Amino acid sequence: MIDSILKLSLDEIKKGYSYNPDKGIFTCLTCGKVFELGEMFSIGGRFYDASKAVQIHRQKEHEDILDTLTSFDKKYTGITENQKELLFMMYNGMSDNDIAGKTGVAPATVRRQRFAFREKAKQAKLFLAIFELVENKYSQRKEKQVEDELINIHAGAKMIDDRYLTTKSEEDKIIESLFESLEPLKLRAFSPKEKKKIVILSKIAAQFEKNRKYSEKEVNEILKAIYPDFATIRRYLIEYGYMERTKDCSEYWLK
Template identity: 55%
Template structure:
């Protein structure tokens, strides 16, 4: 699942689980990326649908509850703790305050307080979005476009990841001899620069493809002599994952 699709969608699209591109006249599933084009008829489970009904049916039948999917996101995306996720799911299921309290071993007053805090947080989010929207309009562009997007597997998200596009370009120019083919001069010691360099190197790998350690090494040795360092940091910073026996590697997210 590409979480960047969710981050780029608006609120209604996230709740629905799909986006609509009016220029291309296509609906796109946020969960799996499947596309449904206006003008086409789709057969799903023995029934036939036009594009909009097809994407709605697809999301419900293939992916189930959007709430469950969203609650499955890491805290860095939602700002919600595991306990809060459990409470929100209970509320969604229609449990009463007393039932939720009994289930979680707390008092009904605690549940009511948490519900109140959820509503307050929602109000704060509205004001924050309004403020940010006004600032963006005054700049004539969206603030989010100035910063490089986090990769899905980003670990320990902090100021290290606050890199503007211009900063990224400068770091790449400084640390790479050439981009075609990708040749690294030296591996940086500063954290922010490491992340930029690793992000660039990760583009050499295909999403959804599995690699053996030998394949990983063969690709990395063309970039930089210290293969072990590159491989270790690609894992450590969440760009790639591997099996416990280190026999298979793949892009994370």
């Protein structure tokens, strides 16, 4: 979900749904339900057009968008657990004195934190404007090659570091050297080098369907067809945050 959200405008993220003018559809960010222009949607015995229906859907079917956004890891939000708690209290209309009483700090401490939030938001807004100008200009360069682009970081990544500083060109070379074939996917060797490991795991993770639960047997069968040492691949998929599983290992799913 985080990858799709980060591609949207700030306004769409805050609303909790996006609009595609080319296709004429509204899409809920949480569940992916689509509302197409021209259709009427029955909700609670009344009919609504797509733009109103998606708003009502958000209100009735899902938690507050703030809950969704703050549920993401700190590497995406930059917010600590303590800061998250404070933001929720502010969001719920609590005064500085009320927050201070609940958290055991002085009201002045709460005011300083609110000031810090405001200044951070100002910096973030200006940085976003600056970066978008630079990024748009860069993307318009005629000589810019797709190969220069950095690979995407998967949603479950547990530590963002130099392992992910890999270009599309480097990714292609790694895939070409380490995979015997792509259809069907066959891995020649599992490299111990971190950059190569990320590329390998990303390619293998793509063989699984999103929003589907797999038994351990099903996971093993899929991985065994790709590489003989399927247990190692399965362990790294979990360790590097590509997949999650239940404590008893009865179910696996993509993050």
